[in-house]
Amino acid sequence: MAYRDGMTARARTEERRAEIVRAALAVIAERGYRGASMAAVAERVGLTQQGLLHHFPTKDALLVAVLRERDQWDALPDTRWRVDLLASLVEYNAMRPGVVQTFSALLGESVTEGHPAREYFTERYTRVRASMAAALRAEYGDRLPNGLTPERTAPLLVAVMDGLQYQWLLDPESVDMPGAFRDFLRLLGEPAG
Amino acid sequence: MAYRDGMTARARTEERRAEIVRAALAVIAERGYRGASMAAVAERVGLTQQGLLHHFPTKDALLVAVLRERDQWDALPDTRWRVDLLASLVEYNAMRPGVVQTFSALLGESVTEGHPAREYFTERYTRVRASMAAALRAEYGDRLPNGLTPERTAPLLVAVMDGLQYQWLLDPESVDMPGAFRDFLRLLGEPAG
Known part of the structure; x- marks a missing residue:
């Protein structure tokens, strides 16, 4: 008892x-x-x-x-990301603006002096860039069609996801966040079959 | 007197x-x-x-x-941007982290409820997307090499600039902001001569 x-x-x-x-x-x-x-x-x-x-x-x-x-x-451990799942994650995020808003507000604040979330975000981005690079390598090999390495493409992929969230939160009628992210994936080019 | x-x-x-x-x-x-x-x-x-x-x-x-x-x-009126000047703007921003930090902190806060800068940022992004689309059209014509229109590319360009600022402010040693932005321009492809 x-x-x-x-x-x-x-x-x-x-x-x-x-x-x-x-x-x-x-x-x-x-x-x-x-x-x-x-x-x-x-x-x-x-x-x-x-x-x-x-x-x-x-x-x-x-x-x-x-x-x-x-x-x-993000629902998946860092090491298991695939490029096609990222588009689904962005679709999913577009259905939960509250969660995206909390994250975007915290990220924005984290760059101010002595913010308690700063270390968290710094470490998180190091980890996320590495896992995105791994996902890109699994998809494309050591070079993307445009010649960039996965390591140089990863910060751009992360930046687009974050930056689109701000534009979308401010103006959801004008910004199609999942569509824009798919456009970015299109920019990366088709993996060699 | x-x-x-x-x-x-x-x-x-x-x-x-x-x-x-x-x-x-x-x-x-x-x-x-x-x-x-x-x-x-x-x-x-x-x-x-x-x-x-x-x-x-x-x-x-x-x-x-x-x-x-x-x-x-930004030093230039909205209507006078050229794609090559954007890379210079990002180089310049990398020399003034304080200004970038103020902007990034304000943008982050602007998505919270009833924030007094929300309307400013919403209008600013509408304007900036339009001026970036115009700059891309001047450079590439109605379609970029990858097939996207200038209007669909503009939100990605803006998102990359903003998103890279957060990664760079959090970890300037690991993130080469101007280099990453030039990589993004490379993704867009070469204008047809």
């Missing part, structure tokens, strides 16, 4: 933590991380600030959980 | 306003717009808050001046 109760309490705690992280994602999408307050997160999830601090003692601790959640969004 | 004094006072006011805008640019680069306070701007420029409010009665009024300043950065 004690064991079962223990599990239940733990499950309840985890569920509550997941609710808090979802609330934090929404508050960051609305206000950015610097503009987000623990009070706003607590209110959204129906907790007192004291109750929130029990789960996440600091705002930075909550950010760590948000960034860990962010790592789940 | 009254006239001369009047001019001098006006010139002094304009110089002071320009100093305030420069201070605001630096504070936004450090903290973002939402994280920026009028107190921090006043302190940096050696004014009391009251003195600052004399020049800019609200934080939003100061933001308008900052964004107007931003419009000067």
